[in-house]
Ligand SMILES: *[C@@H]1O[C@H](CO)[C@@H](O)[C@H](O)[C@H]1NC(C)=O
Ligand SMILES: *[C@@H]1O[C@H](CO)[C@@H](O)[C@H](O)[C@H]1NC(C)=O
């Protein structure tokens with residue numbers, strides 16, 4: 265019984281070993297499946313093979329670049345590719361490394377193990393940092409002036425994240441206007457930041473891609489000079505006041521001129537009417553017995569007790585005045601003497617001389 269038990273256990277053990285070997289022959293692992301690295305760094309992949317194997321090969325971009333015989337030295341197409349056992353003497357794990365990786369090596373990385381293991385493929389992504397530059401260099405601005413800075417990045421992959429700092433303080437990412445355009449297999453970006461100059465500022469633009477540890481930067485110096493006094497307002501005020509004053513003067517001048525003209529015209533009219541009146545009166549005096557003979561009523565009779573009306577007296581005097589005032593127009597000299605002394609019964613003498 266014991267022998268039969270032993271033989272049965274032996275058989276089972278052999279079977280298990282064979283079965284396990286059969287499964288392991290078909291499989292190996294390639295890690296990582298995706299790798300993203302920065303241009304210029306190293307990219308590594310590990311192949312874990314269980315069981316016995318003889319040769320392992322690595323293809324990059326479809327080209328066989330390296331061969332690893334399990335019992336011999338590695339054969340490599342270039343110094344850029346190397347392979348070693350993950351731990352010395354352990355053939356189950358091989359580490360393949362691409363040194364100083366460039367975007368040429370990005371793409372599928374294929375590992376093949378001789379026999380029925382077949383092939384495994386991983387993906388390599390290579391990010392690239394390019395150039396960064398703030399255009400225009402150092403800038404001088406007056407206080408409160410709006411200034412604009414343009415940051416340009418070239419040949420980055422993928423499109424970089426661009427951030428700005430003012431004197432080391434981060435600027436809100438919503439403020440700059442950043443656009444990226446593909447140029448071949450890389451990206452060119454432009455970021456424009458506008459703000460009002462407050463004081464002297466170090467304006468810096470930073471660009472980064474996910475794998476880069478330190479962003480690349482470009483910075484310029486913004487020098488701010490104080491705002492000159494605002495003469496424009498003063499000038500505007502003075503000018504407007506001046507214009508207003510001129511307008512007022514002009515209006516006053518026009519009014520004054522109009523008034524004077526009117527006055528002149530009215531005095532002229534007065535004169536004219538006075539002259540006409542005088543002439544008519546004179547004519548009435550010089551030619552008695554005409555329509556206005558009434559004027560000389562007081563002159564006719566002697567011993568008349570009635571007193572002349574004061575209006576007529578004044579009329580006489582005014583007539584006299586007029587006559588003296590306008591001697592040149594009158595053709596004949598008129599002398600009027602009014603001699604009224606008393607109201608009661610005193611006789612008056614009036615002499616009118618017409619020459
Ligand atoms: C590898 O990258 C591809 C494409 O970006 C993605 O579909 C896949 O899920 C990634 N695999 C792993 C294991 O991250
Ligand atoms: C492997 O390389 C080392 C040094 O590069 C050399 O000494 C050794 O002989 C090589 N082995 C074989 C099997 O060629």
Ligand SMILES: *[C@@H]1O[C@H](CO)[C@@H](O)[C@H](O)[C@H]1NC(C)=O
Nearest residue numbers: 303304305344363364365366
């Ligand atoms: C990396 O590769 C570039 C060109 O591909 C080369 O100029 C540079 O010297 C290399 N650097 C190293 C450390 O091998």
Ligand SMILES: *[C@@H]1O[C@H](CO)[C@@H](O)[C@H](O)[C@H]1NC(C)=O
Nearest residue numbers: 438439440441442443454456
């Ligand atoms: C950003 O700049 C682009 C081109 O310079 C312009 O078309 C777009 O309107 C700008 N966007 C904003 C929010 O200013």
Ligand SMILES: *[C@@H]1O[C@H](CO)[C@@H](O)[C@H](O)[C@H]1NC(C)=O
Nearest residue numbers: 400401402403483484485486
């Ligand atoms: C810009 O200003 C900084 C700081 O004042 C100075 O160090 C730098 O030389 C200036 N650059 C140019 C191009 O003038």
